[in-house]
Amino acid sequence: MSESPVTVLGLDAMGSALATAFVTGGHPTTVWNRTPGKAKPLAALGAAAAGDVAAAVTASELVVVCLLDHDSVHKTLDPVAAELADRTIVNLTNGTPAQAREMARWAAGHNIAYVDGGIMAIPSAIGTDQAFLFCSGSRPAFDAFAPALQLLGTPHFVGEDPGPAALHDIALLSGMYGMFAGAFHALALVGTERVPAAEFAPLLREFITAMAAGIPHYAHQIETGDYASGVVSNIAMQSAGFTNLLSTAESQGLSPELLAPMGPLMARQVADGHGAEDVTGIVELLKN
C-alpha cells in the first residue's frame, strides 16, 4: 500500500528534519518555506517544493506545521484557511497551552481537524529511538496519522483538550533549562581555576544523571504534598550548604544569578518551620 501524502510548512533545521523523515519513510511529501531556497535539499531527496502555501496545503490531507512561533503560524495559515477545510493540521511549532487552544478554536471555525504537538528532540535525532512527540487535540485525526508521526519519533497522545501537549513540552523544557543553568554555572566555576573541561565534564554528567534518578520520588512528594516522609537530605542542611554555593561563586568572581533564586526559597521554608522536611517543599512557595 502506498503511503499517504504529507505537507510540511517550515524548513529550517527542525522542519527539514521532519520532511526528510517523511520522504525517506516513503510518503509523497510537499514542502514549503517562506524563504524558498531552503526547499532545495528536500527537492533533491524527492520532495515536491510548492510555489506557495495554498499549493502546499492542497497537496495533502495531513499538513505538518513547524514554524518559529504562534504568530508566524497564523500569518502563514490565516490566508489559506478555506483551502485547509476538511484537512488535518499537526502543529509542531513551539507554543503555550493557551496558544494551542486558540489555534484549535480557529481550526474548528474553519472545519479543520487540529492536533497540537511538541517535538522532544533535536533535529539530528528525528526518526531515532531518542525522539518523541507530545500530541493533543483531535483523537480521530491523531489516530489516522499516528503511523506517519511515528516516523518522526514515538508519539504520545496526552488528551483531547488541545492544551496538554504544549504543557508537557514546556514542562520538559523547563526541566532542561534548570539543568542548563546548573551545568553552565558549574562549568564556569571550575573554569575560574582552569580545571580542564575534558576532566570535569564527564563527572558533571555522571553526577547530574545520578541525581536525576530521584525525579520519580520528588514527583510523588509534590503530587501528595508530603515532604516529611523518608527524608534523607533535609532542607535545613541543604539551605546551609547552598549559601556556600553563592559565596563561592562571588569569591571566584562569578555572578551567581543562574542559581541564586533557590537560596531565598529554601531559607523561607526553613524559617517557616519546615527545616526537617525535604527540599521539594519549596514548590509550595511558588503557588499563587
Ligand SMILES: NC(=O)c1ccc[n+]([C@@H]2O[C@H](COP(=O)([O-])OP(=O)(O)OC[C@H]3O[C@@H](n4cnc5c(N)ncnc54)[C@H](OP(=O)(O)O)[C@@H]3O)[C@@H](O)[C@H]2O)c1
Ligand atoms: N531546532 C530544535 O532543536 C528544535 C527542537 C524542538 C522543537 N523545535 C521547534 O521547532 C520549530 C522550528 O524550529 P527550527 O529549529 O526549524 O528553527 P526556527 O528558526 O524556529 O525556524 C523558523 C521557521 O519559521 C519560518 N518563519 C518565521 N517567521 C515566519 C513568518 N512570519 N512567516 C512564515 N514563516 C516564518 C522561517 O522561515 P524562513 O526560513 O523564511 O526564515 C523558518 O522556516 C520552533 O517552534 C522550535 O521551537 C526546534
